[in-house]
Amino acid sequence: FERTDAGNVIVFGGRQAIPVLDPHIRYDWSTRMIQQGVYDALVKYEGDPAEVKPWLAERWETSDDGKTWTFHLVENAKFHNGDPVTAEAVRYSFERGLKLNKGVAWMLKDFLSPEGITVVDDYTVKFELKAPYAPFLSFLPWWFVVNPQQVKANEVDGDYGQKWLTDHAAGSGPFKLGRWEPNVLYEVISVEDYWKGWPQGDNRPAGVIYRMIREPAAQKAALQRGEADIVEGLTSDDYVQIARVPNIVIEDHKGMTTFGIKFNTQKGPTADINLRKAIAYAMDYDAMIGIYNGAASLETSPLPDAMKGHIEVEGIPRQDLATAKEYLAKSAYPDGGITLDYVHVAGLEEARRIGLVLLDNLKALNIDVNIKPEQWPNMVAAGASVDTAPNMTSIFATPISTDPDAVAYQYHKNSWGQYYGIAYYDNPDVSRMIDEARAATDWETRAELYAKIQKQIVADQPEVFGMLQNRRWARQDYLQGFTFSPVRFTGEVDLYPLWIKEN
Amino acid sequence: MNSTLLDINAYSLGIGTFDGPIHVLKDINITVKRGETLGIVGESGSGKTVLVRSVMGIGPSNSRVQAGHITFDGQDITRMNDKGWAKIRGIRISMIFQDPMTYLNPLFSIGRQISDVIAAHERAAGQGISSKAMRRSRTQELLEQVGLPAPAQLFDQYPHQLSGGMRQRVLIAMALAGKPDLLIADEPTTALDVTVQAQVLDLIKSLVKKLNLTVIMISHDIGAIATVASKCAVMYKGEIVEQGDTAAVLSNPQHDYTRQLLAAVPDIEVTPARLLAKQAVQDVIPAPQKLLEAVNLRKVYKTQAGGEFAAVDNISLSVNVGEIFGVVGESGSGKSTLARMLLRLIEPTSGDIFFEGQDISRLRGEPLRQIRQHMQFVFQNPHSALNGRHTIGDAIGEPLRIQTTMSRRDIDVRTEALLDIVQLPKSFRYRYPHELSGGQKQRVCIARAIALNPRLLILDEPTSALDISVQAQVLNFLQQVRKELNLTYVFISHDLAVIRQICDRTIVMKRGKIVEQGDTEQIFLHPAEEYTRALIESGRVTSRAARLRA
Amino acid sequence: MLSFTLRKLLTVAGTMLGIAVLTFVITNIAPGDPARLVAGPNATEDMVDTIRVEYGLDRPMIEQFGIYMKDLITGDFGTSIVTTRPVLDELLRYAPATIELVVVAMILGVALGVPLGMLSAVYKDGPIDHVTRILSISGVALPAFWFGILMQLYFSVDLGWLPVSGRLPLVTRPPDMVTGSLLLDALIAGNLETFRTALSHIILPAVVLSFPCLASILRVNRSEMIEVLQSDYITAARAHGISAGRIIAVYSLKNALLPTLAMIGLRFGWMLGSTVLVETVFDWPGIGLYAVSSALASDFKPVIGVTLLIGFLFIIANTLVDLAYAWIDPRLRRA
Amino acid sequence: MSKLDQTATIPASFSERHAGRIRQMRLYGHMFRGSFSSMLGLTLVGIFLILAAVGPWIVPFPEDTLGAVHMGSRLLPPSTEHWFGTDEMGADIFSRVIVGARTSLWIGIVITGLGALIGVPLGIIAGYKGGFVRACIMRLTELFLAVPGLALALAIVASLGPGLTNCMVALAIVWWPGYVRLVEAKTLAVKEELFVESARSIGAKTPWILWHHILPNCMSPIIVKMSMDMGMAILAAAGLGFIGLGAPPPAPEWGAMVSVARSYMPDWWWYSFFPGAAIFLTVLGFNLLGDGLRDILDPRSRAR
Numbered sequence A: 001f002e003r004t005d006a007g008n009v010i011v012f013g014g015r016q017a018i019p020v021l022d023p024h025i026r027y028d029w030s031t032r033m034i035q036q037g038v039y040d041a042l043v044k045y046e047g048d049p050a051e052v053k054p055w056l057a058e059r060w061e062t063s064d065d066g067k068t069w070t071f072h073l074v075e076n077a078k079f080h081n082g083d084p085v086t087a088e089a090v091r092y093s094f095e096r097g098l099k100l101n102k103g104v105a106w107m108l109k110d111f112l113s114p115e116g117i118t119v120v121d122d123y124t125v126k127f128e129l130k131a132p133y134a135p136f137l138s139f140l141p142w143w144f145v146v147n148p149q150q151v152k153a154n155e156v157d158g159d160y161g162q163k164w165l166t167d168h169a170a171g172s173g174p175f176k177l178g179r180w181e182p183n184v185l186y187e188v189i190s191v192e193d194y195w196k197g198w199p200q201g202d203n204r205p206a207g208v209i210y211r212m213i214r215e216p217a218a219q220k221a222a223l224q225r226g227e228a229d230i231v232e233g234l235t236s237d238d239y240v241q242i243a244r245v246p247n248i249v250i251e252d253h254k255g256m257t258t259f260g261i262k263f264n265t266q267k268g269p270t271a272d273i274n275l276r277k278a279i280a281y282a283m284d285y286d287a288m289i290g291i292y293n294g295a296a297s298l299e300t301s302p303l304p305d306a307m308k309g310h311i312e313v314e315g316i317p318r319q320d321l322a323t324a325k326e327y328l329a330k331s332a333y334p335d336g337g338i339t340l341d342y343v344h345v346a347g348l349e350e351a352r353r354i355g356l357v358l359l360d361n362l363k364a365l366n367i368d369v370n371i372k373p374e375q376w377p378n379m380v381a382a383g384a385s386v387d388t389a390p391n392m393t394s395i396f397a398t399p400i401s402t403d404p405d406a407v408a409y410q411y412h413k414n415s416w417g418q419y420y421g422i423a424y425y426d427n428p429d430v431s432r433m434i435d436e437a438r439a440a441t442d443w444e445t446r447a448e449l450y451a452k453i454q455k456q457i458v459a460d461q462p463e464v465f466g467m468l469q470n471r472r473w474a475r476q477d478y479l480q481g482f483t484f485s486p487v488r489f490t491g492e493v494d495l496y497p498l499w500i501k502e503n
Numbered sequence B: 001m002n003s004t005l006l007d008i009n010a011y012s013l014g015i016g017t018f019d020g021p022i023h024v025l026k027d028i029n030i031t032v033k034r035g036e037t038l039g040i041v042g043e044s045g046s047g048k049t050v051l052v053r054s055v056m057g058i059g060p061s062n063s064r065v066q067a068g069h070i071t072f073d074g075q076d077i078t079r080m081n082d083k084g085w086a087k088i089r090g091i092r093i094s095m096i097f098q099d100p101m102t103y104l105n106p107l108f109s110i111g112r113q114i115s116d117v118i119a120a121h122e123r124a125a126g127q128g129i130s131s132k133a134m135r136r137s138r139t140q141e142l143l144e145q146v147g148l149p150a151p152a153q154l155f156d157q158y159p160h161q162l163s164g165g166m167r168q169r170v171l172i173a174m175a176l177a178g179k180p181d182l183l184i185a186d187e188p189t190t191a192l193d194v195t196v197q198a199q200v201l202d203l204i205k206s207l208v209k210k211l212n213l214t215v216i217m218i219s220h221d222i223g224a225i226a227t228v229a230s231k232c233a234v235m236y237k238g239e240i241v242e243q244g245d246t247a248a249v250l251s252n253p254q255h256d257y258t259r260q261l262l263a264a265v266p267d268i269e270v271t272p273a274r275l276l277a278k279q280a281v282q283d284v285i286p287a288p289q290k291l292l293e294a295v296n297l298r299k300v301y302k303t304q305a306g307g308e309f310a311a312v313d314n315i316s317l318s319v320n321v322g323e324i325f326g327v328v329g330e331s332g333s334g335k336s337t338l339a340r341m342l343l344r345l346i347e348p349t350s351g352d353i354f355f356e357g358q359d360i361s362r363l364r365g366e367p368l369r370q371i372r373q374h375m376q377f378v379f380q381n382p383h384s385a386l387n388g389r390h391t392i393g394d395a396i397g398e399p400l401r402i403q404t405t406m407s408r409r410d411i412d413v414r415t416e417a418l419l420d421i422v423q424l425p426k427s428f429r430y431r432y433p434h435e436l437s438g439g440q441k442q443r444v445c446i447a448r449a450i451a452l453n454p455r456l457l458i459l460d461e462p463t464s465a466l467d468i469s470v471q472a473q474v475l476n477f478l479q480q481v482r483k484e485l486n487l488t489y490v491f492i493s494h495d496l497a498v499i500r501q502i503c504d505r506t507i508v509m510k511r512g513k514i515v516e517q518g519d520t521e522q523i524f525l526h527p528a529e530e531y532t533r534a535l536i537e538s539g540r541v542t543s544r545a546a547r548l549r550a
Numbered sequence C: 001m002l003s004f005t006l007r008k009l010l011t012v013a014g015t016m017l018g019i020a021v022l023t024f025v026i027t028n029i030a031p032g033d034p035a036r037l038v039a040g041p042n043a044t045e046d047m048v049d050t051i052r053v054e055y056g057l058d059r060p061m062i063e064q065f066g067i068y069m070k071d072l073i074t075g076d077f078g079t080s081i082v083t084t085r086p087v088l089d090e091l092l093r094y095a096p097a098t099i100e101l102v103v104v105a106m107i108l109g110v111a112l113g114v115p116l117g118m119l120s121a122v123y124k125d126g127p128i129d130h131v132t133r134i135l136s137i138s139g140v141a142l143p144a145f146w147f148g149i150l151m152q153l154y155f156s157v158d159l160g161w162l163p164v165s166g167r168l169p170l171v172t173r174p175p176d177m178v179t180g181s182l183l184l185d186a187l188i189a190g191n192l193e194t195f196r197t198a199l200s201h202i203i204l205p206a207v208v209l210s211f212p213c214l215a216s217i218l219r220v221n222r223s224e225m226i227e228v229l230q231s232d233y234i235t236a237a238r239a240h241g242i243s244a245g246r247i248i249a250v251y252s253l254k255n256a257l258l259p260t261l262a263m264i265g266l267r268f269g270w271m272l273g274s275t276v277l278v279e280t281v282f283d284w285p286g287i288g289l290y291a292v293s294s295a296l297a298s299d300f301k302p303v304i305g306v307t308l309l310i311g312f313l314f315i316i317a318n319t320l321v322d323l324a325y326a327w328i329d330p331r332l333r334r335a
Numbered sequence D: 001m002s003k004l005d006q007t008a009t010i011p012a013s014f015s016e017r018h019a020g021r022i023r024q025m026r027l028y029g030h031m032f033r034g035s036f037s038s039m040l041g042l043t044l045v046g047i048f049l050i051l052a053a054v055g056p057w058i059v060p061f062p063e064d065t066l067g068a069v070h071m072g073s074r075l076l077p078p079s080t081e082h083w084f085g086t087d088e089m090g091a092d093i094f095s096r097v098i099v100g101a102r103t104s105l106w107i108g109i110v111i112t113g114l115g116a117l118i119g120v121p122l123g124i125i126a127g128y129k130g131g132f133v134r135a136c137i138m139r140l141t142e143l144f145l146a147v148p149g150l151a152l153a154l155a156i157v158a159s160l161g162p163g164l165t166n167c168m169v170a171l172a173i174v175w176w177p178g179y180v181r182l183v184e185a186k187t188l189a190v191k192e193e194l195f196v197e198s199a200r201s202i203g204a205k206t207p208w209i210l211w212h213h214i215l216p217n218c219m220s221p222i223i224v225k226m227s228m229d230m231g232m233a234i235l236a237a238a239g240l241g242f243i244g245l246g247a248p249p250p251a252p253e254w255g256a257m258v259s260v261a262r263s264y265m266p267d268w269w270w271y272s273f274f275p276g277a278a279i280f281l282t283v284l285g286f287n288l289l290g291d292g293l294r295d296i297l298d299p300r301s302r303a304r
């Protein structure tokens, strides 16, 4: 950390830049981490298991048909420029998100139109959904509230202040923006009289600097030299190694990011379910855990463990060469002799290494694997059509809510063309059940449906179900207030409660 | 006053090479007394330059003295170190070089270079360095001394802004800066124009008198030696074969090589025997038949400054079958340009060329290639006219491979026959050009040119890059071949003695124009132009020196 | 003179246009889908389309090309999809860091390369010659990225002498921007402490970047020096009694410097290119880093912008070299 | 002409006929041996070529070069069993580095070969023809030279997608202008030589002159440049590999290895050290060799 006149400044070393801060446009982990610092939403995810906590909204009620949601706001919240956070600000923010049709819009746009949001009074706002939508609340933590006065003042050609909000903020959160040097560092400064107060009281840091350190080796060096207080993105082996260094603590928590090797279930050899099963049984699952040095757990269902409605599906494939060969014999390629493409995002180390494991394992089936690293945009472009979707694609998917729909919907036919729908999985039963579960307001009904869905998906094997990697950070032991919540993104940390304990 | 200044005693020098040491200088004995001028002649590569450079301590880097001493003014300088040289080099002994173009540093002004030399001398003398202004005036004084106009302006000029003659004068000024006891001049005039040569020689001669210098001068040109030097030494293959008073050596040569050398200098005064013979049978000559004719040829080049400059300006000529047609003129007068145009190697800006009555100035492609069989070119410099990466056999066979459909074997046979014609051993087929001497290379070039049995041969100063003794051989040989193969020659030269010996008709060129033309003998006996007279006069000096014994 | 300047300007403009066409074509051979990248992983097709329309990616390639060229002529380099900012702004933000790095590296390269080259030439084939040659060629052969990491580990992590990466310590406020170069700006502001820290940050990347350049400068200078030392005018200078030291330091150096200058011009462009690697290793926030991250995101307007900028700087550098040439070589001076 | 109708006499032996060539070669050999750095270069290149030729047959763990995974023996330090240690998948780094010589050699040959194949003819034509043709070619060349090679290659690979072939194509695209420039300058000089004019005067056509006279005389600098470029191309490809755009796994490519290994510094130093050192030594070898060749073949040529 850095000592300044105003107090201690916490340094976070991260590998990913923050090109656009606008909360309604971008929400990758580094961006969201700062957004969560400078903006407030109606509600916020906290704790492990994650729970939706009241934030700007102190309470809310739902109508019986599940279509109308009314939120009552706290009355002392104010934006950094002193304006109060009113119902109008909330309405405007949601309207902005929906109208811009970028970033977070996909979460609500099918169920909510800007007209459906009404200001009841200064501190009450009402949402009327087009249809009942059970996961509605679980998406709200991602919708931050901006100050309409400030945004409108900086509007250019009716762009809803997009240009301005790229590197400015109009929020009410615990931090306001400090220095903003793209690709170098991004600083936030704590707001002394934050309306919700500070959990660490007077220990509140003067601010946080998110510093770009791209190389893991440099990150590690920075951590060891005390130039960074917490870093993200070290290699698995580094975490093991650095854990032995005194004064350094590894945060290691079960996450919700699923990993699967998705088959193209419509075209090519992998359209053959027996081949898919054969591959799934040939895979060395322990090696997947080994790649993370044990900091991962195997998937027992398409849904991550921490998700509501998760069940452990029996008979999910584990390595068993005999079974693999049986399935292979039943397939159209009883002797193997084929080459399958395995595409992963270039630069994703773990995906590359799993590819190597796959290559090694499939030698037993006399199947050759062609590992192809691709840039993310190219990979997505190829995956957008069933004809160009590769035989196998490694996909990490992080659900943004604990609602099972967030993962289950990936197996709906509507997801075809999306990166997570790259398997082109087609089972009308499953699609129907997902739709039903979405609309149902009653949790019991939903839970039952999701159990069925999970079993059916495992039976159809549209992918090799991989593992859930743990979320890890390495931090100095004097950094206090670290909290974990599985719904957050990979590297994201809640900056709000952090503080430095000096001895 | 007549004390010995330089004494070279049984001096032998070897140069280490990949093949082992070669003995470049063998048992050299020379003494030079104060006030004397010694001339050294000898063929190319005989070791003249190495010898005089050894005297200055700037010989080849990998050379080793094998025996003998060099004593300068009583001091042994054979193996002196740099410190010792600092007091001698450039101060007591200084040197003028062969090529004024390359011996001046192009990046520094004339004045700067000379005053630096002055400063260096003052430093070496330990008197402290005089002020810039003083050096400047001293420099200008020197420049004036060597006869350069407007020294004040010249001071700030750069070498490229000067003509060759001026540069050589600057180099002389530089050499005189230290008021040397001994001045060495290594072929100070060979790179200069004939007319300028005489002036520079005169300058050296007058300086010798005025400053009471002791001079060693190397030259190819026996005329130059005879003009300047009182004593003379002849070098051959690293040895001094003969030395003594210039007049004595030239009038009564003892060594075979000296005799050969003198005999090889063509005599400008003698009416060639050929003409005497011809006069006898004058009436039988049939009406001349035109082989090549040029009408109003012009070649214009763009100059750097953007202007235009006619290298060849409206020249018309006609060459008859069987004759030798001469072209003379000083360097840069457009001789080579004209020759190239005649062969259509470069495009004339305007004008027409007729070969055997056919207009070839508009020919292109295949017909042009065909016509090339009949007219061939021998270039000025045999050293670069042969591709170093082809064997001699390849070089001679090349025209056959291009122009005929002969088989590989036939070409080999013909190549050997051609080698025979140019009097070279057949085994030369497998050699590379760098393994041949200049004269041999020129013969290869001729063999190559006559391979296709052409009717016309254009020879662009075929001997100017060769030693005099070799020149004589090549000239003889050319005349022989002409008779055998019935050729017509266009012969370009700046040496009037040669022209007179072999050419029937001649044109004299100056700045791209014909200033005089007609029967060769006529031009010699009654030159109409001042320019022609100057050319003839400078040729006479050499001839006269060579004919001393006659 | 005017027409000369005009012609020069025209050729520069022509080259720039050429580079723009070239890079545009190359980057669009097999276009990725940057819109998807920025739309986020869960975006629906119509959301991606929103972005495509906003950035004109939905139009036919030819039309995109036309629009880009038209904008370019008015000085508009387009907008980066990833950062949503005008490319020109970003170039102006990142270029000073790169230029500073390259210039410092170039100074290092010249300051070491020229004397070492001279030394090597003077003691040709001696032990000094061999040592400097092998060392210098090692400079060319060292993979910059690997060497950079090694230096980082040794000087920063092991010895702790120099910072690992970046341009300034975190809490140091950069001096007021005047030239964009932190070193100069710190000096202008009279802030010696900032200057010192900025210098300590630039040392490692500059050394890594300068190594190959040092090597080629050394090599050219050496071979030129050898050639010049054998030339006739140096022989003449020796014969006229000018001392060996002066011959080497004044006469030969100036002549040998001409081709070295040309090499410096060439190397300048090369260096600008290889900042791509060095900036990645040292987190140097310059245009190299910007180009890499944009290229990896298939965001090609910045890549074209960077290429144009580097091309432009390269041309400028070579024009300067030409001027220096004319200044040194009187033969090139026109009345 | 009867005296010409003889058969050609053939001298006794090969060595007699080629005495000149042989002496020249001996001279080259002598000069080369005399230079320590040239010999070092030759040795390094020799070792590299041998490894590239027989690598897969001499390495202790050939299967590791094809992507074998041994999760039990990850990141072992150098030992008698694993000379260079093992990598993060438990593969033997020694085997992978040795076999990587092949990939690198292939990269070097393809890039310089393609570069020369495109550049040399263009350069010769530009230099010989002059005029409009030359203006066109040289304009294009200058254009390419003004663009930073690595940045352009980066853009090409990013656009085509990573992979060895794309990487080589990209580098070849930025590589040829160097040859055009070199050959053009040389051709301009050679063109002025008398022997070219002499060939024209005997009626040789342009292709003949280019092939028999110009090209052989341009060969020395081309050979020197190609030797140097082998090294530089390997280095450039490794640079792309480092950014993540090089050979895909499991191909043992040095740049890609260093790229992966860099995150394992410094605790597992051997992982990046050995492939890095292999790049370094190879490039060093080719550069020293090129430098030595330049000294004997082309002493007067300017660098580059």
Ligand SMILES: Nc1ncnc2c1ncn2[C@@H]1O[C@H](COP(=O)(O)OP(=O)(O)OP(=O)(O)O)[C@@H](O)[C@H]1O
Binding pocket: B015, B017, B024, B042, B043, B044, B045, B046, B047, B048, B049, B050, B051, B060, B061
């Ligand atoms: N540095 C050197 N290395 C090897 N051989 C040399 C060297 N310098 C001169 N020679 C050889 O020494 C011999 C004498 O050369 P030198 O230059 O003295 O001849 P020269 O009489 O001056 O000829 P020219 O009239 O052509 O100037 C030649 O055979 C030449 O090849």
Ligand SMILES: Nc1ncnc2c1ncn2[C@@H]1O[C@H](COP(=O)(O)OP(=O)(O)OP(=O)(O)O)[C@@H](O)[C@H]1O
Binding pocket: B301, B302, B311, B329, B330, B331, B332, B333, B334, B335, B336, B337, B338, B494
């Ligand atoms: N390609 C060219 N471009 C411009 N000027 C040229 C060119 N070739 C020749 N010249 C000029 O034309 C003039 C005549 O040259 P040319 O070579 O014909 O002279 P020359 O009489 O053969 O001289 P020398 O006796 O030196 O061979 C010279 O001033 C020369 O500088």
Ligand SMILES: [Mg+2]
Binding pocket: B048, B049, B186
């Ligand atoms: Mg000589």
Ligand SMILES: [Mg+2]
Binding pocket: B335, B336, B337, B380, B460
């Ligand atoms: Mg001529």
Ligand code: NI
Binding pocket: D001, D002, D003, D004, D005
């Ligand atoms: Ni016959």
